[in-house]
Amino acid sequence: MRLGFAVKVLGKEGIKSSDARRWQNSPHLKFSIEYAHIVFDYLEATGITMYRLPSDFAPYLTHPDLPQFHNQLEEAHDELVELGKHAQKLNLRLSFHPSQYILLNSPNEKLTEGSIREFVAASTMLDIMGCGSEAVVVTHVGGVYGDRDGSIARFIKHYNERLPEVAKKRLVLENDDKSYGVADTLRIHKSTGVRLIFDHQHHSCINNGEMTHEEACCASLKTWGTNGRPKIHFSSPRIENRTIMRRDKETGKRKASECAPLMSQHADMVDSDVFVPFARSVRELCGIEFDVMCEAKSKDLAVLQLREDLQKAGDFVVE
DNA sequence: CGATGTCAAGGAATC
DNA sequence: GATTCCTTGACATCG
Numbered sequence: 001m002r003l004g005f006a007v008k009v010l011g012k013e014g015i016k017s018s019d020a021r022r023w024q025n026s027p028h029l030k031f032s033i034e035y036a037h038i039v040f041d042y043l044e045a046t047g048i049t050m051y052r053l054p055s056d057f058a059p060y061l062t063h064p065d066l067p068q069f070h071n072q073l074e075e076a077h078d079e080l081v082e083l084g085k086h087a088q089k090l091n092l093r094l095s096f097h098p099s100q101y102i103l104l105n106s107p108n109e110k111l112t113e114g115s116i117r118e119f120v121a122a123s124t125m126l127d128i129m130g131c132g133s134e135a136v137v138v139t140h141v142g143g144v145y146g147d148r149d150g151s152i153a154r155f156i157k158h159y160n161e162r163l164p165e166v167a168k169k170r171l172v173l174e175n176d177d178k179s180y181g182v183a184d185t186l187r188i189h190k191s192t193g194v195r196l197i198f199d200h201q202h203h204s205c206i207n208n209g210e211m212t213h214e215e216a217c218c219a220s221l222k223t224w225g226t227n228g229r230p231k232i233h234f235s236s237p238r239i240e241n242r243t244i245m246r247r248d249k250e251t252g253k254r255k256a257s258e259c260a261p262l263m264s265q266h267a268d269m270v271d272s273d274v275f276v277p278f279a280r281s282v283r284e285l286c287g288i289e290f291d292v293m294c295e296a297k298s299k300d301l302a303v304l305q306l307r308e309d310l311q312k313a314g315d316f317v318v319e
Numbered sequence: 320c321g322a323t324g325t326c327a328a329g330g331a332a333t334c
Numbered sequence: 335g336a337t338t339c340c341t342t343g344a345c346a347t348c349g
Contacts, residue, residue, distance in 0.1 A: 008343070020344060022326075063327060100340080101328040111329075143330055178331090265341090 001279075002093055002229075002291040002319045003307055004050025005299045009042055018054040029058040029072040033079045040086050048303055049319050050093040050231075050291055057096070058125070062117045073124055084129025091319075093291060094131055095231075096122040097138040104163070105142035105155035112158060119163065123170035134228035134291075137170040138197055141180040141188065152184060156191045172197050174233065175216075177205035182216040189223045196220040199233040200278065201295070205263055213278060218286035230288060234278075235295040236271040237263045268298040272309035279316065 009015040015038055019031035036053065043051055058076075060069035073080070087094055102115045122137045129135075145151050163171065173189070174197040175182045182203060185196050198220035203213055211219070217232060224230040275292075282290075296302035310316040 016344090020326090022345065025345090060327075065327080099328080100330085103329070106329080108329090114328085145330085 001289065001310075001316055002050040003303045003310075004048065004052065004093065004291065004293050005303050006052040006097070006293065006295060007054045008299055009039055010299045010301055011046065011304070012042055015039055015042060018056050019059055020056065021059075023060055023063075023066055023069070027059040029061075029076040030079055032057045032059070033076060033083050036083055037086060040083075040090060040092065042300075043092060044090050046300065046304060047307075048300060049091060050095075050293065052095045052097055052293065055097060055099045055102075058121065061121050062114055064114065073121065073128065077128060080125060080128040081130070084131060087129060087131065093231075094126065094129070094135045095138060095293075096126070096136075098122060102139065103142040104139060104158050105151050107145055107154065112162075116158075116163060116167070119167040119171055123167045126170060127166065132228065133169065134231075135170070136172040136195070136197075136228075136231070137167070138172055138174055140174055140176045141184060144179050148179070148184075152180070152188060156188055159188075159192045159194060168194075172231075174199050175202050175206070175220075177202040181206040181208060182211060182220060183208070186219055186223075194223075195227060195230070196223045197231060197233055199295075201233070201235045201237055201263075201266075204237065214281045214285050217278075217282050218288065221282075221286060221288040221290055224288075229291055231291040231293060233293045233295050234270060234275060236267040236269065236274060238265040238267045238297075239263070266295055266297050268296060269302045270294050270296050270306045272306055272313075275306065276309070276313050276316075 007017045009017070016035040017039060018035065019027040021027040039051065043049070058072045060066045061072055063069060098118050102118045103111060104115055104119070106112045106115070119137055119139070126135045126137070141152065141155050143151060159168070172195045173185050175185050182198065188194060189196055198217040200213060200217070203216050220232070221230040294302050294306060307318050310318050
């Protein structure tokens with residue numbers, strides 16, 4: 001089992017994850033790659049073997065109004081190859097997770113077209129780096145647009161008919177916290193063959209009671225077949241009662257009012273008292289090995305903590 | 320230097 | 335139809 005985290009290193013100061021300068025200052029993938037080498041050095045030092053690259057790794061790569069950024073993959077080709085070699089030397093599993101604005105199922109033609117370019121670009125970077133099929137590009141189903149079935153059908157259609165092969169090989173689908181649960185991603189898998197990421201916390205958010213976490217997880221793991229070791233997302237909810245300032249209709253004044261606790265926010269650390277029994281149940285139920293992307297607020301620090309907890313548990317092999 | 324505003328983008332809920 | 339939240343770090347500007 002590999003443990004990984006997303007984008008930002010917190011365990012050491014001064015490590016950037018991408019060239020985040022404004023377009024006026026000509027940021028470039030080449031600089032992001034330089035930063036990534038430093039991140040990889042940190043991963044080597046801490047023994048962390050899985051890492052999600054930032055969605056803006058190549059800044060403005062597909063921005064419709066900034067064509068001067070569109071050739072970065074070619075311009076940084078050799079540097080990408082070198083970065084890939086560095087990753088392989090560390091036996092590092094890499095991934096991308098494009099931002100919320102990238103949607104495969106949009107009815108807006110321009111948006112879908114742009115998103116496909118983005119998926120192709122992320123996939124191509126992994127290709128150039130020479131990564132195996134375990135290096136994936138993660139996405140969600142997308143918007144509902146007032147018609148769930150139609151929007152699921154549109155995802156399937158766009159995936160099957162429009163997504164180039166290079167991206168089909170990399171794209172994987174994750175259940176989300178609001179609109180599309182594991183029942184939906186499983187349905188889409190049947191029509192597309194897309195591999196599924198099980199997100200444990202998102203499953204808690206939707207919680208329709210039809211599938212336990214273990215059942216939903218195993219069903220998702222099975223969609224990988226022999227195409228690389230599956231991966232799940234795991235995080236613990238930040239449970240916190242919030243008070244918000246709401247404007248009172250009668251008086252027009254703002255006053256504090258209670259609000260339901262938010263279950264969708266991430267806690268600092270992964271709760272191993274939840275993770276360990278869950279992972280054991282999954283092992284018992286289907287016996288499929290998997291990697292774990294920790295989506296905790298404390299990022300790499302949460303990974304190091306979880307790794308320690310797993311070593312104490314004694315019955316997990318952490319790579 | 321510290322505080323504050325801003326960043327390319329969509330979707331959904333709210334009013 | 336317009337506004338705000340979601341969620342996030344860090345760049346960029348201002349005092």
